Amino acid sequence: MSATSSFIPYISLAFVFAVVPLCSGEDSGNSYEIEEIHLPQDMNPEISGVAFTPRGRLVVTNRHGDVWFTDHPSEGPWHRYAFGLHEPVGILAVSDREIYVTQRPELTRLLDTDGDGVADRYETVNDDWCMTDNWHEFTFGLHRDKKGNFLLAVGMPDMAGPFNSRYPRLPLSEVKVQKEQKPSLGSYQGWVLSISPEGKMIPVASGFRQPAGIGISPDDEVFVTDQQGDYIATSTLAHIKPGGFYGYPASLKWREDYRGPIPDIETLAAMRIPESVSLPHGALGGSPGEPIWDTTGGKFGPFEGQVFIGDFTKLISRVFLEKVAGEYQGAAFPFIRDAVGLEAIQANSGANNLTIPAGKEGLKYFRDTPPRSGTPLRPGNMRMVFAPDGSLYSGQTTRGWGKGDGLQRIVWSGRDPVEIEAIRLTKDGFDISFTTEMDAAKLAAEETWKLSRFRYLYLPGGSYRVDVTDCRITSIHPAADGRRVSLKIEALDPGYIYEFEPWELVSSTGKPVENPLAFYTLNRLLDGRRFEGPLTRALLKEKPSNSEINLTAGAQVYSAFCMICHQADGRGGALPGSEASAGSGVVSLAAANFRQRGPDSPLAKSDEDLVRIVTHGPEGKPMPPFGGVLSQEQIRNVIAYLRSAFGKSEPSPEQKSVK
Amino acid sequence: MRLLLAIACLLIAMPLIQGEPSENSKQRAEERYPQVFRTFMPEAGPSAFAVQLSPNLGLCYDPLRGGVNQIWRGRVDLTPTNLAKINQVAMVPEAVFYEERLVQPLHLGAIDAPVERRFKGYRYEKDVVIFEYTINGHLISESLRMTSDGSSVERIFRLPKDGGEAFLPVEPQSKSKVSIEGGSEQSSGLWTFPAGGEIRMFIRPRDVIISHLPVKRRTSSPLAHSCS
Numbered sequence: 060m061s062a063t064s065s066f067i068p069y070i071s072l073a074f075v076f077a078v079v080p081l082c083s084g085e086d087s088g089n090s091y092e093i094e095e096i097h098l099p100q101d102m103n104p105e106i107s108g109v110a111f112t113p114r115g116r117l118v119v120t121n122r123h124g125d126v127w128f129t130d131h132p133s134e135g136p137w138h139r140y141a142f143g144l145h146e147p148v149g150i151l152a153v154s155d156r157e158i159y160v161t162q163r164p165e166l167t168r169l170l171d172t173d174g175d176g177v178a179d180r181y182e183t184v185n186d187d188w189c190m191t192d193n194w195h196e197f198t199f200g201l202h203r204d205k206k207g208n209f210l211l212a213v214g215m216p217d218m219a220g221p222f223n224s225r226y227p228r229l230p231l232s233e234v235k236v237q238k239e240q241k242p243s244l245g246s247y248q249g250w251v252l253s254i255s256p257e258g259k260m261i262p263v264a265s266g267f268r269q270p271a272g273i274g275i276s277p278d279d280e281v282f283v284t285d286q287q288g289d290y291i292a293t294s295t296l297a298h299i300k301p302g303g304f305y306g307y308p309a310s311l312k313w314r315e316d317y318r319g320p321i322p323d324i325e326t327l328a329a330m331r332i333p334e335s336v337s338l339p340h341g342a343l344g345g346s347p348g349e350p351i352w353d354t355t356g357g358k359f360g361p362f363e364g365q366v367f368i369g370d371f372t373k374l375i376s377r378v379f380l381e382k383v384a385g386e387y388q389g390a391a392f393p394f395i396r397d398a399v400g401l402e403a404i405q406a407n408s409g410a411n412n413l414t415i416p417a418g419k420e421g422l423k424y425f426r427d428t429p430p431r432s433g434t435p436l437r438p439g440n441m442r443m444v445f446a447p448d449g450s451l452y453s454g455q456t457t458r459g460w461g462k463g464d465g466l467q468r469i470v471w472s473g474r475d476p477v478e479i480e481a482i483r484l485t486k487d488g489f490d491i492s493f494t495t496e497m498d499a500a501k502l503a504a505e506e507t508w509k510l511s512r513f514r515y516l517y518l519p520g521g522s523y524r525v526d527v528t529d530c531r532i533t534s535i536h537p538a539a540d541g542r543r544v545s546l547k548i549e550a551l552d553p554g555y556i557y558e559f560e561p562w563e564l565v566s567s568t569g570k571p572v573e574n575p576l577a578f579y580t581l582n583r584l585l586d587g588r589r590f591e592g593p594l595t596r597a598l599l600k601e602k603p604s605n606s607e608i609n610l611t612a613g614a615q616v617y618s619a620f621c622m623i624c625h626q627a628d629g630r631g632g633a634l635p636g637s638e639a640s641a642g643s644g645v646v647s648l649a650a651a652n653f654r655q656r657g658p659d660s661p662l663a664k665s666d667e668d669l670v671r672i673v674t675h676g677p678e679g680k681p682m683p684p685f686g687g688v689l690s691q692e693q694i695r696n697v698i699a700y701l702r703s704a705f706g707k708s709e710p711s712p713e714q715k716s717v718k
Numbered sequence: 719m720r721l722l723l724a725i726a727c728l729l730i731a732m733p734l735i736q737g738e739p740s741e742n743s744k745q746r747a748e749e750r751y752p753q754v755f756r757t758f759m760p761e762a763g764p765s766a767f768a769v770q771l772s773p774n775l776g777l778c779y780d781p782l783r784g785g786v787n788q789i790w791r792g793r794v795d796l797t798p799t800n801l802a803k804i805n806q807v808a809m810v811p812e813a814v815f816y817e818e819r820l821v822q823p824l825h826l827g828a829i830d831a832p833v834e835r836r837f838k839g840y841r842y843e844k845d846v847v848i849f850e851y852t853i854n855g856h857l858i859s860e861s862l863r864m865t866s867d868g869s870s871v872e873r874i875f876r877l878p879k880d881g882g883e884a885f886l887p888v889e890p891q892s893k894s895k896v897s898i899e900g901g902s903e904q905s906s907g908l909w910t911f912p913a914g915g916e917i918r919m920f921i922r923p924r925d926v927i928i929s930h931l932p933v934k935r936r937t938s939s940p941l942a943h944s945c946s
Contacts, residue, residue, distance in 0.1 A: 103800075123800050124755065143755035145765050162756065164765035167839070181754075182839040192764040194805040220804040226763030226782035226821065458803070 090360070090476035090573065091395060093434040096452070096466040099137045102127055105464040106454030108150030108160065108201070108442050115447045118152040119466065120160055122456050126150065126169060126178070132446075132468070141169045141178040148271075148441070148456075149200030149211065161200035161211050164190055164228075166254055187260040188213050188252065189231065189245020192223035196248070202275045207256040210263075210281050212270035213248050215241035215309060236308035236320055237327065238519040240289045241268065249310025251283055251299055265314060266305035266331065271441060272368065274350035276380075284347035284368060287340045292515030292522035294347045295334030296368065296378055298387045303332045306517065328517045328594040335387040336378050337515065337556050337580045339524075343391055344370030348441030350378070351451075358449020360471040361480060361494040369440025369453055373397035375469070379481040384587035390482035393574040395469065397436040437463040477566045480542075482559065482579050486586075488532075488547040489557070489579060496541035496567040503537045507564050508546060512555040517594040525597035530557065541567055554590025556580050613700030616693050620685065629653035629705035650682065653705035662706050669698045752847040752862065754779075754840060758799045760807040762787050767840075768794040768808055769847060771864035777871065778810065779849060779862070781837040785823055786862075789816035789871055789894070789921060815893040815923040816871075823889075824875070826853050827882035829908065856881035870922035879914035886910075886917060895922050 098104050108120035118128045124144035129137045140158065149161035156171040158178070165186035169178040190196050195217035202210050216222065222244060224231055229246050236243075243249045251263045251270060263281070268291045272284035281299040285291055290307050297305050304311065308327055311317055321327055338347055348369040353362050366378040377394040380387050439455035446452055451469040475495045483490040501507050510530040516522035531549040538544065548557075559577040566572075583589055592598060617625075625631045631650035651661045664672070673694045676684035685694065752771045759766040763782030770776040776794050778787040792811030799808050822833040831854070838850040838857070846863040856878035863872045877884050886909045888896060899918040901911035911917050 123796075124757075143753065143757075143767075145756035162765075164756065165837075179843075180839065180841040183837055186837065190764050192758050192805070194803070223758075223764050225761070226780065228764070228782055 088474075089431055089433060090472050090474050092470050092472055093395070093431075093436055094133075094468045094470060095434055096132050096468055097135070098466060099127075099135065102137060102139075104466070105439075105456035105458065106442065106466045107146070107148040107456045109444045109452050109454035109466065110150045110152040110158075111444060111446060112152040112155055114155070116152070116155055117446070117452070118150060118158060119454060120144070120147045120150045122146055122148070122458060124162070126158060126160065128152075128155075128176075132452075138176055140171070140176065141181070144181075146197065148197050149273075150442075151201045151203060151209070159184070159201055159209065161198040163196060163198055166198075166200070166209055166211060184209070184258045185254045185260045186228070188247035188250075189227065189229040191216060191227070191231065191244055192221075193217060193244070194220035195241075197271070199271050199273055202273060204253075204275055204281070205279045208261075209254040210251065210273050210275060211254070212251045212267060212273045212283055214269050214271065215249050215267075215307070216244055217241055232312060234312060234320070236311045236317075237322065237324070238289075239307060239309040241307075241309060243309035243312060246313045247310070248313075249307055250313065251281065262313070263301055264299050264303040264305060265310040266303070266307050267310065268307040269346070272347055272349035274352070274366070276366075277352055277354055277364070282335070282350050282366070284338075284350055285334070286346045287521065289519055289521050290517065292517065293340040294338040294344065296336045296338065296347070296350055296366065296391075297332070297334040300332065304330045305334070306331045324518065324595050331517065331594075333582050335380060335580065335582070336389050336391050337578065338368070338376060338391055339556065339558075339578050342576065343376050343393060343578070344372045344374040346371035346441075347376070349443055351443050351445065353445065355445050355449035358471070359445065359451060361475060361478075365481075367394060367443060367451065369443045371439060371441065371457070373436045373438045373440075375436065375440055375443070375451075375453065381481075381483055383484055383585060384583045386583055388484075388580050388582045390479075390577050390579045392479060392577045395431070395436050396574075397431070434467070437465060437467060439463055477570045477572050478574060479559070479561070479572065479577050482577055484579070484581065484585060485545065486584075488534075488545065488551060489559075490543060490545050491559070492543045493541075493566075497537075497544075498565045498567055498569070499537060499541055501564050502541060502544050503535055505532070505535065507561055508532050508535060509560040509562050510546070510548070510557060511560075512550075512552075512557045514555050514590075516596065526555070526599045528599065551581075551584070552590070553581055553584050553588055554592065608699045609696050610700055610703055612693065613696030613698070614704070616689060616697040617700050617704075620689065621697065624650035624682065625653060626650075629701070651677075653701050662702060666695070666698055669701075670694050673698065751845070751864070752842070754842075754847055755794070755796060755808075757796060758805050758807045759787070760810055768796065768810075769862060770794065771862065771871065772868060775864050775868065775871070776811075777816075777862070781835075781849070781851065783818075783821055784833070784835055784851075785818050785820075786816070786871075786873065786921075787818055788814045790814045791923070816891055816896075816921050818889055820887060820889060823887050824853060824858070825885040826856060826878070829885040829887075853881065865920070865922075867926075869926040870920060873917075873919040873921065875911075875917040875919075877911060877913060877915050877917065882913055884911040884913070884915075884917065888919075891921075893924055895924055896920070897922075 103121045103123040105122035106119050107122045110118050112118060116128050116130050117132045120126045124142060124147060125139055126141040127137045127139050129135055144160055145163040147160040147162040151159040158169045160167050166184040168182040168184050170180040171178050172180055193216035197214040198211055199214060200211035204210060231244050233242055247262055249267045250265050253261045253263050267285050268288055269286040270283045271286060274282050276282060283297050283299055285295045287294045350366045350368045353359050353365050357363055362377060366380060368376045368378060374396045375394045377392045378389060380389040437455045439457040440453045441456060442454040444452050453467050455463060455465050457463055478494045480492045480494045510532060512530055513524035513527040516525055532546050533549050534547040536545040557579040561572055561575045564572050564575060631652040633649055653661055674684060674686035676682050752769055755768045756765055757768055759768060759778045762778055762780045767779040769779050770793060773793055774791060777789040780787045788810060790811045791813035795809035798806040822835060825831050825833055834854050836852045838852060840847055840849045846861050848859050848861040850859045858878060859876045861874045865872055888898060888907050888909055897920045898909055900916045901909045903909050
């Protein structure tokens with residue numbers, strides 16, 4: 060499947076969605092509603108940890124270091140329990156008077172010994188790892204296993220900020236294991252750690268880049284999310300095994316058996332334990348947070364037992380895990396995404412680029428967003444918890460990277476969503492189950508089942524999708540109840556991520572699938588067979604980039620990405636929303652007019668210049684760079700379209716066909 | 719154009735409301751002192767403490783160097799560290815009247831004994847914050863409080879019984895007068911204290927003239943009489 064062919068259905072989907080009135084005041088029809096939890100004005104809203112005490116008190120922590128609680132989340136009042144903690148990003152509430160937090164330097168027990176609702180003891184439970192005051196050094200958590208051990212993860216510092224090596228807690232080492240961009244400067248940076256109830260630390264597993272989310276399954280197994288970048292080709296949900304190495308080399312040097320740099324990527328590749336489920340970068344966000352299990356017994360809808368993962372972008376994903384040949388793997392789906400559209404495109408520059416994930420795959424992320432009404436989801440969904448009433452609380456902090464902090468609550472409406480419930484591997488394909496009865500004809504139709512596969516490489520520079528191919532489906536067997544379909548696949552091989560894009564699939568009552576996108580990470584076949592090929596190079600050749608110009612594809616790119624600013628007639632003009640921000644001192648809020656003529660007009664430039672401008676964005680102008688979003692082929696197509704539609708004196712027929 | 723409208727609607731619908739003040743949240747302890755903030759402090763080890771004993775008297779407590787790095791008049795400003803994306807250190811007022819630089823000054827057993835110091839946390843009691851740590855496994859608590867005239871700092875270390883004699887070099891200060899009780903000065907600036915005893919240190923800015931240190935004494939202290 061090439062990028063272009065996968066792109067076409069999404070454009071059309073965007074139009075399908077566009078006709079749904081998004082701002083009507085009537086019943087939204089959302090299967091999940093988002094509610095704002097209002098926070099007191101004197102609370103910093105960067106919620107970086109959220110938990111409930113066993114008797115149902117909501118406790119949050121924020122990045123400025125407070126802990127607050129309330130017994131009535133929707134109306135308050137809130138009370139401050141503790142303050143002055145150092146960027147806590149994990150919280151666990153044992154009781155109203157005993158709360159644990161992971162702050163940068165330590166795991167801390169906050170005790171209210173006199174019962175006045177305010178912690179008076181801040182006890183260091185453990186601090187056996189290093190830190191250097193680097194801006195990016197977070198200590199992530201916090202959950203406890205059934206034996207009472209605390210599980211936390213230590214992130215990696217970032218070279219963009221300074222280090223403080225004055226009076227270090229442990230010896231520091233700048234030695235690199237390989238070519239990693241983020242060094243593990245102090246011991247156990249890039250590790251998952253376990254801390255016993257008595258406060259003894261046991262290093263559990265290494266190889267993490269930014270393990271911002273740690274979770275414990277109902278079966279008491281530890282899972283961690285890691286974040287895309289160098290070595291970690293895409294964000295992950297990994298099942299943690301003691302002693303395991305999960306791919307980011309920097310932290311290996313704190314292993315007892317470490318003997319020196321490992322220049323050979325193949326050696327690392329052989330050591331690396333693959334993630335249980337890949338969260339394809341862009342399509343499923345960019346920076347996952349905490350994984351939590353739906354143990355609400357159906358109060359949160361039909362996904363009991365599944366995993367929910369918030370993301371730094373405006374996304375919450377859902378993961379179905381199954382054990383295949385003794386190991387976890389499974390399918391990942393978008394669960395709630397906010398319509399990001401223009402706002403995200405405009406924000407897609409420099410420091411804000413996490414708002415829409417960079418990378419070519421980001422394309423889908425912001426085109427096939429399902430329509431939602433009501434309160435939109437904010438970004439920064441790094442910490443989530445299920446409330447006793449079965450609703451999902453999402454603590455949101457963007458830590459200055461983006462805009463939007465706070466606390467939202469996601470409530471199941473009681474209506475069955477129209478979703479893929481799960482995807483299970485079979486011996487020759489996949490069984491796909493649904494949350495509701497589906498349209499029988501659509502379920503059985505060949506056109507419905509668009510399936511492709513790809514993989515990621517394990518390389519110092521990270522990896523885009525490689526070995527992308529369409530998959531041939533050899534048989535489609537819908538179940539009689541309309542809630543399940545079995546697909547047989549011609550090439551069912553381990554080592555690939557299978558991407559499902561059900562096309563125009565609707566329920567028996569005609570409602571479209573809310574999130575028609577799923578990724579199954581096939582590490583193992585049922586017989587236990589694993590990928591034997593190279594993890595460090597592609598098996599298939601990339602398509603040559605100067606393939607033929609496709610004007611229709613160019614028109615579609617234009618309508619999806621350019622028209623909101625440059626207008627259907629190509630005349631550009633005031634940017635949407637710029638009326639509101641008039642007088643804000645922004646230099647230019649008008650998009651270029653492609654119908655302008657003369658030596659200084661946009662289309663007087665060479666194709667080469669235009670490709671460069673669209674790829675990197677025009678200098679100093681509020682147009683985003685599209686290099687991370689569109690392929691070079693798509694950029695060439697859209698430029699050809701500009702010339703054909705607007706370069707002549709009269710509007711061309713193609714232009715009229717674009718809405 | 720509907721797509722555009724829809725997006726515009728969504729943008730407008732973005733919640734700007736960030737919460738209303740709740741009545742009872744005023745019950746919080748914000749006006750209570752001391753207040754301890756773990757943060758990025760200038761000239762300190764990673765994750766040190768800004769301690770305000772009052773709105774106008776504060777200090778940096780460094781659990782890694784091992785002691786009070788500075789004492790100042792005024793209030794530390796945490797805004798830079800809270801707002802910066804790439805963190806910046808907190809802003810300490812210019813009116814610093816006490817500074818310590820020796821690394822791990824407190825020794826147990828002998829002045830040249832190695833010091834393995836582990837931070838154990840802190841607790842609030844009335845008008846006082848008490849830091850706890852171990853040196854070579856022996857628990858020490860160190861309380862910090864403002865004197866009742868608001869000008870000076872009282873610092874009391876409670877020493878372990880089983881750690882041997884304690885040794886503390888006291889650095890000369892130009893802007894404050896440091897008086898020590900509970901031990902004896904062996905040589906210039908080097909004090910020793912018996913095991914299980916207390917080190918009581920009073921740090922007063924030189925520009926404050928008072929005839930006595932108006933701190934409520936703990937009569938239970940075994941060394942209170944011999945040293946007063």
